[in-house]
Amino acid sequence: MATLARLSLTEDELAVATDELGAMLDHFAEIDALDLDDVEPMNNPTHLANVMRDDVVAECLDRDEVLAAAPLAEDHRFRVPPIIGLDD
């Protein structure tokens, strides 16, 4: 689970997290007994769907200001460590 969430835990942290998660799942088991077969899931409180803006040109964020807030930028782009060619 930690790997899926892109987090790394020490052995000790992992043991604590496993216990805590277990305790919470035990508490959550209270809804197991509910009959929910005919209940429609509710994703959000509004009845809005597919809200779109008009297709017109509008002002957007300043590129330099956005890139200035990044850990590393180069040539107007975000710079990251290698993604491919790692086996070479």
Place this chain on the structure above:
Amino acid sequence: MTEPTTATTIAEAVRFGTTTASTILERHLAAIDEREADVHAFNLVLADEARAQAAAIDELSAMGTDPGPLAGVPVALKDNMCTRGIPTTCSSKILGDWKPPYDATVVTRLRDAGAIVIGKTNLDEFAMGSSTENSAFGPTRNPLDTTRVPGGSSGGSAAAVAAGFAPLSFGSDTGGSIRQPAALCGTVGVKPTYGMVSRLGLIAFGSSLDQIGPFANTIDDAALALEAISGHDPGDSTSIERPPLELRSKLLMGAAGLRVGRITDLPEGASPDVQARLDEAFDALSAAGAEIVDVEVPAFGYGLTAYYLIAPAEASSNLARFDGVRFGMRVNAPDTNQMYMATRTEGFGAEVKRRIMLGTYALSAGYYDAYYGRALKVRRLIANDFAAAYAQVDVLLTPASPTVAFEIGDKASDPLAMYLCDTYTIPSNLSGDPGMSVPFGTGEDGLPVGVQVLAPALEDATMFRVAAELERAAGATR
């Protein structure tokens, strides 16, 4: 003439020229100087920027231009609302010294109304917590007793108003993060109807639950604040197409003729002092001419479980964007995948990691239907039960928090005990209905108790009517 202390009287005095925004600001900066070291309400005090803003307001006023309904009112903002060019941290290490390239809609509206941003307030990291102890910058203390927590996650905003650092502050409420700290600090705290206030520029925790709202010392101030920030924003796709709320004109209407619901199957857990104040609140409304009606909301008690599956699921998705690429800090590593992991492991605190993992689990293949899917169905049950109750009554009354403010460290090592702080506030986040905490007397050790008023979606004004009646009753017995 006495110095104005509430937002409404400050704005009036600045608009009529009987005082200046600069005078008001200096008084609040002096209060901060005096007590901030003990309270730690702020991550950042913006003294210079605020002075420049106050001078600009005074100049407008001198030229005969009305600076707006919040003229010269100092406001404190929870540090998860984006402020252009000003660090916004979510009280997390992972955002580093990130300066947002835009203002949240709420910030723009406050400035347009003449308010002065005095600082960014402390919170539980990414708004996850009920005590403001989970901050990368250290805990906030309750100004009424500095050995106790102010509640959370908007604890800094609640403390700022309670300590007199600002007459108004703003927080976000995903499961009670405005109402619970308001109760513990003895201030008014409002979570409006979901979609009534724009979330544009509020750093997302649980997008289907998050809502911005005000803290204030009076109901009238809270109403003034909410009128200024509410109303449709095309920049937020969950914003309801409605004009700004009209609240202040309703505050003197009283509670006569309203039906106030008492939930007979409310989950247990409220301490005797809190229960006693709640009973007195029913008595006060009855004396004011309201009809008290017993109702049932059977699924209310399942709110906590549904919330702790849905909110972490949404958080695990929302917080995926903090990966060391576009904003904040980065821990270097030989490849991008390792960089993501090293940055997130170093940048997030323990509670945030706990919730991300819980959410990842609830959404993972094989468990999705059993956890997240079932939680969404329980959410529907809760909304349906509220709707059935609101067919019989205009508002519901519950405790805002099960207890008065607890000691710092009391619940820090027991996540489930901390989660139970939000038993009474969570269900209305799931349903999307408005709720607010109103100070109503004191409990154990003379600490404040908050009574929660709940109303159906879009009936924020009715909720304020009842809150104003409770404020009058509390004032009369004080």
